[in-house]
Amino acid sequence: MIVRRRNLASRIGTALRWLVFIVTGFVLNLPIIMTVVTSLKSTADINTSPPPLLFEPTLDNYREVLGAGNTDLPGYILNSIVIAGGGALLAIALAFPAAYAMVRYEVGKSWLLPLITNLRAVPLIIFAIPIYLMYQLAGLLDSWTGMILIECVINIPVALVLFVGFVQDIPEEMDAAAKIDGASIWGTLWHVIFPLSRPILFAVLILSFVYGWNEFLFGLILTTKQAVPVTVGATFFVTSYGVKWGATAAAMTLGIIPPLILGLFAYPYIGKSMLTGAVKG
Amino acid sequence: MAGQTVGVRAKEQAEARYFLVALCAFLALMLGFPAVANLWYSFSNFTFHDLTGGSFVGLANYQKAISNPNLWAAFGFSLKFAAICMTIEVVAGLLLVFILHPLLLKRPWLTGILMLPMMVSPALMGVMYRLILNEFTGVIPAYLALAGYPINFLGRNNVYMTVIGIEVLQWTPFAFLIMLTARQGLAGELEEAAAVDGATGFRFNTLVVLPVMIPTIIIVAFIRFIDSFRVFDHIYVLTGGGPGNRTTSLSIYIYKLFFNQNFLGEAVAVSIMLLVASLTLLFAGLRLAIRRNGR
Numbered sequence: 001m002i003v004r005r006r007n008l009a010s011r012i013g014t015a016l017r018w019l020v021f022i023v024t025g026f027v028l029n030l031p032i033i034m035t036v037v038t039s040l041k042s043t044a045d046i047n048t049s050p051p052p053l054l055f056e057p058t059l060d061n062y063r064e065v066l067g068a069g070n071t072d073l074p075g076y077i078l079n080s081i082v083i084a085g086g087g088a089l090l091a092i093a094l095a096f097p098a099a100y101a102m103v104r105y106e107v108g109k110s111w112l113l114p115l116i117t118n119l120r121a122v123p124l125i126i127f128a129i130p131i132y133l134m135y136q137l138a139g140l141l142d143s144w145t146g147m148i149l150i151e152c153v154i155n156i157p158v159a160l161v162l163f164v165g166f167v168q169d170i171p172e173e174m175d176a177a178a179k180i181d182g183a184s185i186w187g188t189l190w191h192v193i194f195p196l197s198r199p200i201l202f203a204v205l206i207l208s209f210v211y212g213w214n215e216f217l218f219g220l221i222l223t224t225k226q227a228v229p230v231t232v233g234a235t236f237f238v239t240s241y242g243v244k245w246g247a248t249a250a251a252m253t254l255g256i257i258p259p260l261i262l263g264l265f266a267y268p269y270i271g272k273s274m275l276t277g278a279v280k281g
Numbered sequence: 282m283a284g285q286t287v288g289v290r291a292k293e294q295a296e297a298r299y300f301l302v303a304l305c306a307f308l309a310l311m312l313g314f315p316a317v318a319n320l321w322y323s324f325s326n327f328t329f330h331d332l333t334g335g336s337f338v339g340l341a342n343y344q345k346a347i348s349n350p351n352l353w354a355a356f357g358f359s360l361k362f363a364a365i366c367m368t369i370e371v372v373a374g375l376l377l378v379f380i381l382h383p384l385l386l387k388r389p390w391l392t393g394i395l396m397l398p399m400m401v402s403p404a405l406m407g408v409m410y411r412l413i414l415n416e417f418t419g420v421i422p423a424y425l426a427l428a429g430y431p432i433n434f435l436g437r438n439n440v441y442m443t444v445i446g447i448e449v450l451q452w453t454p455f456a457f458l459i460m461l462t463a464r465q466g467l468a469g470e471l472e473e474a475a476a477v478d479g480a481t482g483f484r485f486n487t488l489v490v491l492p493v494m495i496p497t498i499i500i501v502a503f504i505r506f507i508d509s510f511r512v513f514d515h516i517y518v519l520t521g522g523g524p525g526n527r528t529t530s531l532s533i534y535i536y537k538l539f540f541n542q543n544f545l546g547e548a549v550a551v552s553i554m555l556l557v558a559s560l561t562l563l564f565a566g567l568r569l570a571i572r573r574n575g576r
Binding site: 014016017018020021024025027028029030031032034035038046047051094095097098100101102104105106107108112116118119121122123124125126127128129130131133134149150152153156184185189210213214215216217220221231232234235238245248249252255256259260262263264267 | 293294296297298300301303304305307308311312314315316318319322377380381383384391392393394395396397398399400401402403404405406408409410411412413415418420421423424450453454458507510511513514517518531532535536539540545548549552553555556559560563
């Protein structure tokens, strides 16, 4: 009797947990769902009040924003791909060898590592002004190079911490074996550590790409026309297109889908990476 | 023999230092140089047209900066915004961990659904909320009006609540994910042992789980506080800091001083003060952490 009552109670408990999960998932993702839905509506359906629950989906909005010569959106997307990709690769190239040196040879681990990890906690706006002025002098405003460099700066703390954590867990015998075979440090790094680190390299690549893609402040400040990323470009739609919500929604959907898909692959690492700055190494 | 080993090690260490050179040079160029330039600019009266010119004006920029009441309003906004968002996110995240942990333990992929908002650019999140909260075509106000609750989310009186709500809805998943990971790291034996002692369900969560998770909760609260304190993206696209200065965070304040109002020296002075303040806080935090670990 008692067993049966407990069974019922636990079943109700589980049902309530499911209810909480569904409601939370719906509320948290509501703007995403609604934006995607709006992007598939015709202008007439968008302007109907109250909004119809059922409507005939159309790709007109996507045709409008992606069609040749209609808007600058394809250019923004290309800019974002180049900037986020370049920033991620450069950050890896700079941080990975440094992480190896820090872990295996204890160089810079005591001062450089905490310094860099703490960078993440400094408000970016502090560097926005001097970097803007520096770029103006160097002619890097509104260029891919300038944006790649700044995204790289933003990615370095996270990349370094994740690399240090990973390389620490690679057994040192691996290095020793390579050295007995006469490999230099460079050789060991390239032929032993690099192949073993493929999972973390992949994760950092994805995460850095997502961060670079989602970055807004520097895109807003440092670009005007040629190198505008999609996060900044999509906001132009709101003002310049006025009430064209369908086109805006389509532009936004295209701006959020790449990080959403990539993020699903990397989400076990996301929590860890975002802890950067509060916990050392 | 031993001397030789030490020699090899020292030689390798010297070689390994080269691995840091590129990174250090890059950061010195991209952050060190701008920081020093910023410091010089904060004491000079430079203009957009004459970046390398300008003459030393002492503390004039700083004086102007701290005597501007809008600075303290923006500082107050950021502080309050960060404190409110952090509190709600930690409490909501913790509640969700307690409620959803049993479900997610067996189906980890479900966690991914709750993580989606974190992957969206905060700026685009702001634009999306602008779309669905729009007074005329927004879906949410339309349905609320149908239900008899007409609310203008972006109107003067509600906009403060709205920007907090958006921050909370986007970043509670983060608090949740970190605390869920910590909760899942707790050994199953703990649960069994507690059950033997009669602590199950709510009592188990508050008396056993909560105390163990306190270090994680502190870390999450700290990260969420610093991230919310420097908020820029979603507020900028949603309200631009307005109406008036009602939603102007410190980051938006500095941005507007520099790019809209052309008070270059003043903006630089504020950013230097913010840098010093955040570094002081960080080092204090770091020392605390070291002392705690040392014990």
